[in-house]
Amino acid sequence: MKKIKSPCKLRPKFSSGLLLQILAMVLFFGFSKANASNITWQGAKVTLHLESIQVNKLLDVLEDSTDYRFIYKVSDVDLDRKVSVNVQDEPIEKVLKSIFKGTYTVFRIVENKVYLTKSDEAEVGNESKALATTISGKVRDTENNPLPGASVLQKGTTNGVIADANGNYSLTVPVDSFTVRVSFVGYTTVERTITASSSKLDFVLKEESLGLEDVVVIGYGTNSKEKMTGAVSSVDATAIEQYTSTNVDQAIVGRVAGVDILTNARNPGDGNTITIRGAGSITRETNPLVVVDGFPLAEGSSLNIINTNDIERVDVLKDAASTAIYGSRAANGLIMITTKKGKKRGPTINFSSVFGLQERSGSYDLLNAYDAAKFFADGRNNAYLKNHPDADINDTEAERLAKGANVRELLLDYTLPYLNGEQGLTDFDWEDAVYRTGNIQNHYLNISGANDGTDYSVSLGYSDEEGIVITADQKRYTLNLKTNTDISDQVRFGVNVNGMYAERGLTNGSNNYRFPIDPAGRAMVYMFPFFSAYDAENGAAHGYSVEEQILANRPYNANMQENPVAMAELSKYKREEFNTFGNAYVEFEPINNLKLKSSLGYLYNNKFTDQFAPMLTGSYRRLISERDTRQGSESRNDRLDVLWENTLDYKFDVKEHSFNVLLGQSYQSSAYKSLSVTGADFPNDIIQNIDGSTIQTADASRSKWVQISYFSRLLYNFKNTYFLTGSIRTDGSSRFGEDNRFGTFGSFSAGWVFTNESFFPQNDILTFGKLRYSWGTTGNNQIGNYAQYASIGTGRDYPFNGALHPGASPSSAPSPGLTWETNTSHNFGVDFSIYDVLDVEVNHYIANISNLLLDRPVPTHTGFSSSLQNVGEMENKGWEFILNTAGLKVGELEIGLNANLSTNQNEIISLGGAEELYEGGSQRFITQVGGSLANLYGYKIIGLLKSQEEVDEYLSRKSTTLSAEVGDYIFQDTDGNDVINADDRVSLGDYNAEVSYGFGLDLAYKGFDFNMTFNGTLGRVAFDEMTSRYLEYGEAFSNTNYHYFNNYWDPVTNPDGFLAAPDAYGNTETRQASRNPTNYNVLDADYFRIRGLQVGYTFPFSLLDRVGLKQARIYFSVNNLHTWTDYRGMNPDGGDNGNPLNRGHIHGTTSVPRIYSTGINLTF
Structure with a gap:
């Protein structure tokens, strides 16, 4: 386990600073067991008389007593060792040499910072006896910024130097081969074997990856991963940048x-469905709260408003102990997003550019024209033979009409050439017509830096994306401004502003504006491959149903289906969106470690939507004559x-006990x-x-809600071994009635680092181990703004004086007694590290969600x-298993592995007296006591x-x-009563994955880098209505798969077939069921x-320095390269439409895009 001791706060610079420092020393030694007779300093000289004092x-x-600050990893220094120091007016270097003489600890001084590191060999202090040559070079980070103060050490000796302010070093070394060890706090140590021929050597250090000592963002503060007692997972900027997405x-x-x-977005820029540890409600919102730089985004906000290049890290808070600080808004978990800020001393310019293509990765596997002709013929022949005892499959159309055949029992004229095997006929792929290969480009410019107590970051972004569905596109412009500055030694001020403007073309219109993949449109699978989407003469899309399908008054169905290409290309569905949010704060530190902070934030979102359908478009299975007017709409x-928040944050120590107290109001x-x-x-x-x-109509609405909150938290740490965390928050929301307007939520958690105990044997295998437990409650205020009140509905016309007059009446009952849905959770966790390379985390959670909001019957006399x-x-x-490696090397090959696996089991405990709830047409979903949420419900075919x-x-x-005919299914008599009816339906599974997993591999070798990521699910089922209701129903009115x-x-042709025979007259109750x-x-x-999958190459600095570049990297990547699945629909991730009660109903989802892209990153 590695730990980093943070530097103490710099002392105030006003004239009385020296007096305060001396006073602080006197107070310290009043509580110290050390006996100090005299302590003075002047500049770099030290006078010190101390007996038997611990190194720490x-x-x-x-x-x-000085201006020096010590930075070290706890494992590198024996802090419990006792020493005696008696020096008079000696330089700090001499004092430190006397303190660490004969130990493994070496030091280096850079300005007022002292870096303590550990030498690996036991022969500490034995200088090399054959110093004969000199090596020199520069130590830089991965962005080619110098690392002043980096240690360059001949391994096994104390022969070393410190890199200067420009990262340059020069070290005298033996002629023979040896190993140089280069290290810097917060960066991965690099070792390289040197031969006599080496003279010019540059070293590049990487920032340490997410590990146990990493700092994670929690509500209203940060904490180290090592000290966390809750369940938090983090993703850094490097991992985010590996995927091409806005x-x-x-x-x-x-x-x-x-x-x-769930990757179920239909259009570029659409949001996706996110759930943390299962659905947190039966009827309410289940998406987590997203907080960006301390500002909670509005409900339903798409993460499209944030440029991914601006993101430094994402922290996901999963248990109540971590989320309870946000009370009633955190029942579904928290996603904390931190944007980048300036880090370097001088201005750094970063530019990135990406160009790529995207295409659909899924397919309904529709029939070509020749197979479709056979399918339609089989459906009509089966209907004809079934309904006419004297029918013969070879009867001509005239003979069929003579025997009383109707239109569904006649072969389609335009299929006859296909049935006869004629070649060169139209074979049109409607999926290819509706989907396309779209171009994407993304450009980003950032200027950042830090100096003299001020850091700043300004970025601009532009992206232009053509979606994989025709007419779906987005042009997006982003702005991020972030700065923090020390106004004085006690006052700090900061501003963070994000802006986004987007112009979007959308595909899923309302009922009056049908588009190719609209959930109810179904246009793409309805179209016949015998006809093209385009006019034979000029290539233009038809603006109405395919004319050939109404020849001889014999349409394939009672109504027409409109050309989906025409719907998209002739209609208009555009949206302009402007979004800006941010905050400003002032922080006052009257005494060390006591911070008073006030912040004011805002979010403004404006959307303007414009739709227009020309004549004869958007008719959706209606006869052309029924749609002879143009329609349009505009909405804003x-x-x-x-958001106004005020907090008090105080950190203090009492001997070996550390406390961090937070008080706040929001x-x-x-x-x-x-x-x-x-x-x-x-x-x-x-x-x-x-x-x-x-003809014009208008509709308008307004709503508002207000919430006030008071919260507190205590973090306790004893010897970096025992950790306690407690929080409490009271929320008052205008959404609830007066008697239940306020809710209080709290949490408690504890952690024990057992490897820090004296009785635990020190070893190089299990280097860190911690046990955790947490308990907490959170609430869900997603009940709507006015659910406590009765609603009034219009359109209730009433007669008076022989005429109807417009009226209004109550349309829903008031619910003043509504209170918060409450999530009470327990989390048991263990973290451990093996060889300081493999980090493992295991969590087991149990979450009970009570006070769930449901519609329950009331007496009819209430109205x-x-x-x-x-x-x-x-x-x-469920359970969670997380594995990460860091610092794994084989020669010059660096290897990184990460993997995670989680399980989730959902159980309904109570439905308020009811045994089950049904949802969806024909009761397709059932939620039962003792079962899980939203089980698909139907017959079992045998x-x-x-x-x-x-x-x-x-x-x-x-x-x-249920009526049945030849070729229909046999349903199982589940209850064994020799009656097939609705009572024989059974649960067929649900959409909640029993197991979800992901893993990744990262490789780096001499400037080349390679990474692959994978993910998947187990134990999940879905009902795809496009497949079941149309493609595989066998009605022969649309194409099939x-x-x-x-x-x-x-x-005759397939006696072993197990699916129902096609039947154009298939209207039995069994077939319909x-x-x-x-x-x-x-x-x-x-x-x-x-x-x-991504492959990249970073150019060596020796080439870049000549053209004024610090870093240059090129790469090629593929997203969603391949999916292995037995799912027969377009996208197995499309099963969440926002209603937890019918989760798993997929109807008209879009394919997951496969994206090929190449990009370049430049740093100046």
């Missing part, structure tokens, strides 16, 4: 245990959030308003402004059927009816209430995906 206390004395949520997929991020949404308000106007009957397609329409009540309860529990005799026997024996085509039953969930169409939604 002696270093404190030197810090308190949304940070995509960059951390598979990297954080317990975090489920505005949100303004204001006020937040959020105001939202929207205005939407629609128009119809525009005079032409050129005039698209609403005032140019004849309502139900009201919202706090009556439900459920539980989430075979096919392959003859009329089997049909008759099945219907008579089972007394089924090859799974159905190759496996549907035919008594198979459109809903069954064990055949509830699909395995597990997958294993190569999430990312």
Whole structure:
């Protein structure tokens, strides 16, 4: 285990500083066991008379009595060793030599900082006897900034030097081969074997990767990973930059245990669904709270508003002990995002540029035109043979009509050439027409630096992305400004501003503006491959249904399906979005380690949406004549959030006991308003402004909520071995009634580093070990702004004096007694390190969510059927396993490994007196007491009816209430009562993954770097309605996929087929029931995906220095390279539509994009 001792606070610089320092020393020695007779200093001279004092206390004395600050890893220095020091007016170098003489500790002095490091060999103090040559060079970081104060040491000796202010060094060494060890606090140590021919040697040190000594961001502060008692996972900027995306949520997929991020965004810039440790509610919001640089984003905010290049790190707080400080907003977990700030002494300019292509990675595997012709013929022939006893499959159209055949029993004229095997016919791929290969580019410029108590960072970003669906695109501009400055020794001021403006083309319009992948549109799979999307003469997309499909008054269905390419290209669906948020703070430190801070933050979001559908578009399965007007709409949404917070943070020690006390107050308000106007009957397609329409309607809404909060936290540390954390927060929200407006939430956690105990044997294998436990409660205030009140509905016209008059009446019951949904969780954890290389973390959590909000029946005399009540309860529990390596090397090959695996089990404990809840059409989902949330619910298919005799026997024996015909499914009689009805439906699984996992590999060798990341799920199922309701239903009204085509039953050509035979007249109740969930169409939604692959090369500094560059790196990457899955839909991650009760219903999702990109990073 490695620890870093932080430097003490620099003393005040006013004239009385010396007196305060002397007073501090006197107080210190009043509580010290050391006997000091005299302590003085002047400049770099020290006078010191101390007997039998521990090294750690002696270093404190030197810090308190001089301007020197000591920086070291605890494992490098024997702090408990006692020494006696008697020096009079001696330089600090001589004092330190006497203190560390005969030990493994060596020192180097840079300005007023003293770096203590450890020599690896036992022969400390034996200088080399053959000094014959000199090596020199420069020590830099990975951005080619010099590292002044870096130690350059001949390994096994005390022969070493310190790099100067420019990182330069010069060291005299033996002629023979030897090893040079270069180290710097906070960076990975580098060793290199040197031969006599070496003279000019530069060293590049990397910042230490996330490890046990890393600092993580928690609510209203930071803490080291070593001292954390809760469950927190972190992702740094390096990992985020390995994935090409404008949304940070995509960059951390598979990297954080317990975090489920569904890649289900439809358009560039759309947000994705995030859950932490399972769904936190049955009917309310389940996304976590996102906090950026201390500012909590508004509910439903997309992470598209933050440029991923600006992000320094992402910390995910998962247990209540970590999240309780945010009280009622943190029931679903916390994501803390920290943006970059200036770090270097001088200005540093970073520029990056990315160009790439993206394409769809999924497919419905639709039939080509020749196979589709056979499928349609089979469906119509089966219907004809079934309905007419004297029918023959070879009957001509005239003979069929003579026998009474209807339109569904006639072969489609335009399929006959395909059935006859004619070549060179149209075979149009509608998936290729709707999807495309889109261009992407992303450019970023950052200027940052730090000096004289001020750090600053200014960045600009521009991205231009064509989505994989036609007309989906985004142009985005971002700005980030961040600065902190010391106004005086006691006052610090900071400002952080983020801005984003985007112009977006969208694809999933409302019911009146259908687009290719709209959940209800289904246009792409409905289209026939016999016809092109484009006019044969001029290549333009049709603006209406394919004309050939209504020849001879014989459409493939009762209504028409519009050309989806025309819908996209002729209609308009644009959105402009402006978003800005930020905060400013003033921090006052009246005495050391007591900080008073006041911050004021804001968030403003504006969206303007413009839609227009020309004549004969957007009709969605309606006859052309039914849509002969143009329609358009414009809407504007505005949100303004204001946050004012005040905190007191005090850190102090009492002997070996360390305390950190936080007290705070918060006020937040959020105001939202929207205005939407629609128009119809525009005079032409050129005039698209609403005032140019004849029929106009408008809709407007406003809402507001306010929350005030008071919070506190105590962090306790004893000897870096025992840790306690406690927090409490009281929230008052306007969303609740007066009697329940305030809720109090608290947490307690403890940690024990058992490897620091004296009884634990010191060894090089288990170098660190810690046990953790936490308990806490958080709340969920996502009940809507006015759920406590009765709502009034309009449109209640009433008669008076022989005429109808507009009226209003209550539409929902008031619920003044509503209170907070409450999440009470326990977390048991263990952290350990092996060989200081392998870090392992294990967590087991149990979360009980009570007071769940559900609609429950109320007496009819109230005038309502139900009201919202706090009556439900459920539980989430699971395990998390996390593994990381750091500093693993084989020769010059550096290796990094990371892996995580998590489980989640959900159980419904109470539904307020009910045994089950149903959701979705035909009760497709069931949530039962004793079961899990949102189970798919349907029949279990056990075979096919392959003859009329089997049909008759099945219907008579089972007394089924469902009609059936030859080629239909046989449903299992689950309850064994010889009746097939709705009671025979069973749970078919749910969308909650039993296991989620991810792992990655990082390699680096002589400037080259390579990384791969993977992620996947186990134990998850989904109901894809595009597949079950249309592609595999067999109605022969739309195209189908090859799974159905190759496996549907035919008594002649495929007697072993196990799927229902195609039937254009397939309207039996058994056939219709198979459109809903069954064990055949509830699909395995597990997958294993190569999430990312990147190869890069960093040019050597010797080349870059000539052109004024500090660093240059080029790379090539592929995102979502390949997915292995048995899922037959477009994307197994599309199963969350925001309603926890029907999670797992996939309807019209978009393919996950496969992205190829190349980029360059330059540092000046």
